[in-house]
Amino acid sequence: MRIPADILAAAVKDLSDLVAIPSVSARGEGMEACADSIERLLAEAGFATEQHPGDVGPFVVGETGDGPFTLVIYNHYDVQPEDPVDLWTAPPFTLSERDGRLYGRGSADDKGEFVSRLAGWREFRKTHPGPLLFKLIWIAEGEEEIGSPSLNRFLDKRFPDTKADLCWWEYGEVDKSGRPIILMGFKGILAVELECRTARADLHSSLGAIFDNPLWRLAAAISSLRDASGRILIDGFYDSVIAPDPRSRELAAKPPFPLESLQEETGGRRLLEGVNAATFYEHLNFEPCLNVNGFHGGYDGEGAKTVLPCTGMAKLDFRLAPGQNPVEIAELLRRHLDAKGFDDIALKVLDAEVLGVRSDPSHAAVDLGAELLEKWFGRPAIIQPSSAASGLAHPFIHKFGATLFGAGLTHHGAMLHSPDENILVSHFENMIGFSAEFFAALAGRFGSAPEAEPHV
Structure with missing residues (x-):
C-alpha cells in the first residue's frame, strides 16, 4: 500500500532534521537540542508537552486525550556513537537515500520509529479531529543507549500512580521476507x-x-x-x-522460520544438546x-x-x-x-x-495491530512471545500494568549500532500508514467506557 507523497516527504524531512542532531548519550552530546526538537514536534501535533531532567539527557513527555483506555508510547532519541566514521558510505549525521533505503545514525534506532508513529498520528488526527476518547502518554528518553540509568526514577516521580493498558514499545522488527514481527516480551x-x-x-x-x-x-x-x-x-x-501462558506456548511451538535459515544467516553451526529444528524457537523465546x-x-x-x-x-x-x-x-x-x-x-x-517481561498475546489490541500490520506489509504478522534479547520494558509492564506491544520498522539488515545504519523506505511508509490506522482502531475499539477493557 502507498501513502500520499507529501506525507512521506514531510516525514523524511522530520527524520532528516533529527538525524542531523548528533544526540550521542555516551558523550552527552546534543541531548538538549534533540529533546527540544522532539518536544516541538509533539507540541505541533497537539500534545501537551513537558521536559524533565535525566542523568544525561532530558525526558520528553507528551500527553493528550482522556478515557478508560491508556496507551503509552515509548521511544528514545539518543543514538550510538558513529565510530568508526571511515566505514560509513556517507556522513553518519546526514540522512541519505540510496537504493530504497534511508541511511544515517538513528534512522532505525530509534528516530525513524518515532517519526513514523508521529506521521501516522498526524494523519489520524486529520480524519479524527474531535476529542480523543482514550488517553495517550508519549515518553521519549535520551539515555536508552547507555542503559536508561534514570528511567525508573523518572517514572516513579512523574507517574507514581499511572496505570496503562498498552505500551507501544520503541521498536518492532520486520524479517528478511518482509513479515512484521510483534514482540511481546524481552529477557x-x-x-x-x-x-x-x-x-x-x-x-x-x-x-x-x-x-x-x-x-x-x-x-x-x-x-x-x-x-x-x-x-x-x-x-x-x-x-x-514464570511459565509461559498457553497462548505463548502455542505461538512458540510453530517456528515462523526454519532453523536452517537462522544458521545460514548467522553462520552458527554447533547446537546445544537437545536443540533441534522442532525446539529451537521455544529455546529462543523462553529459556x-x-x-x-x-x-x-x-x-x-x-x-x-x-x-x-x-x-x-x-x-x-x-x-x-x-x-x-x-x-x-x-x-x-x-x-x-x-x-x-x-x-x-x-x-x-x-x-x-x-528484568525479563512477557505479556499475554491474547489482548484485543494485539489482534488489532496484527490485522493492520498484515494489511500494510502484505504478509501475516508474526506474534513472538519474547525477543531473545533484552530491553528495559519492565517498569511499563510491572508498574503501569501495561501489555507490551513491540511493532515497528527495524529490518534484519538495519545495521543497528554499526556504520550505514538504515531503514527501508517501504517499511517507513508502511509504518506511517499502519500507525494512522492503529490509532483509529484503538479509538474505535477502546474509546468508550462500555467497550473498554479494564486496566490490567
Whole structure:
C-alpha cells in the first residue's frame, strides 16, 4: 500500500532534521537540542508537552486525550556513537537515500520509529479531529543507549500512580521476507565479571608443578555453571521462572522460520544438546542462557612465553526469563562458587537492572495491530512471545500494568549500532500508514467506557 507523497516527504524531512542532531548519550552530546526538537514536534501535533531532567539527557513527555483506555508510547532519541566514521558510505549525521533505503545514525534506532508513529498520528488526527476518547502518554528518553540509568526514577516521580493498558514499545522488527514481527516480551540480563589472582606477579611456568593457575581456576569455575544442553547448574536458578501462558506456548511451538535459515544467516553451526529444528524457537523465546563473553589472562602475544599467570578474568552474561531477578541470581552465583570451592574468585556485578517481561498475546489490541500490520506489509504478522534479547520494558509492564506491544520498522539488515545504519523506505511508509490506522482502531475499539477493557 502507498501513502500520499507529501506525507512521506514531510516525514523524511522530520527524520532528516533529527538525524542531523548528533544526540550521542555516551558523550552527552546534543541531548538538549534533540529533546527540544522532539518536544516541538509533539507540541505541533497537539500534545501537551513537558521536559524533565535525566542523568544525561532530558525526558520528553507528551500527553493528550482522556478515557478508560491508556496507551503509552515509548521511544528514545539518543543514538550510538558513529565510530568508526571511515566505514560509513556517507556522513553518519546526514540522512541519505540510496537504493530504497534511508541511511544515517538513528534512522532505525530509534528516530525513524518515532517519526513514523508521529506521521501516522498526524494523519489520524486529520480524519479524527474531535476529542480523543482514550488517553495517550508519549515518553521519549535520551539515555536508552547507555542503559536508561534514570528511567525508573523518572517514572516513579512523574507517574507514581499511572496505570496503562498498552505500551507501544520503541521498536518492532520486520524479517528478511518482509513479515512484521510483534514482540511481546524481552529477557532480563545479568552481566558479571569473575577475577582470580594466585600470585603477586607472573611466575615461571615450571612453578605450575606446585602453584595453581588462575586460568585453570576460572575455567573450572565456569564449567561448573552449565551443562552441554545449556541448562544452568546453579542451585535455585530456575525456582522463580514464570511459565509461559498457553497462548505463548502455542505461538512458540510453530517456528515462523526454519532453523536452517537462522544458521545460514548467522553462520552458527554447533547446537546445544537437545536443540533441534522442532525446539529451537521455544529455546529462543523462553529459556534462560549463560554466555562467556570474554576470557582474559596470561600471555597472548606472538610466539611462546612459558609463564604461569598471576591473574585471570572472565566476563559472563545471563539472559533471564520473566520472574528471575538479576540481583538474586548474582547472589545465587556467589553461593554456587563458594560451595564448589571457588571462594577465591572475586565476583563483580556489571549490570543487574533489566528484568525479563512477557505479556499475554491474547489482548484485543494485539489482534488489532496484527490485522493492520498484515494489511500494510502484505504478509501475516508474526506474534513472538519474547525477543531473545533484552530491553528495559519492565517498569511499563510491572508498574503501569501495561501489555507490551513491540511493532515497528527495524529490518534484519538495519545495521543497528554499526556504520550505514538504515531503514527501508517501504517499511517507513508502511509504518506511517499502519500507525494512522492503529490509532483509529484503538479509538474505535477502546474509546468508550462500555467497550473498554479494564486496566490490567
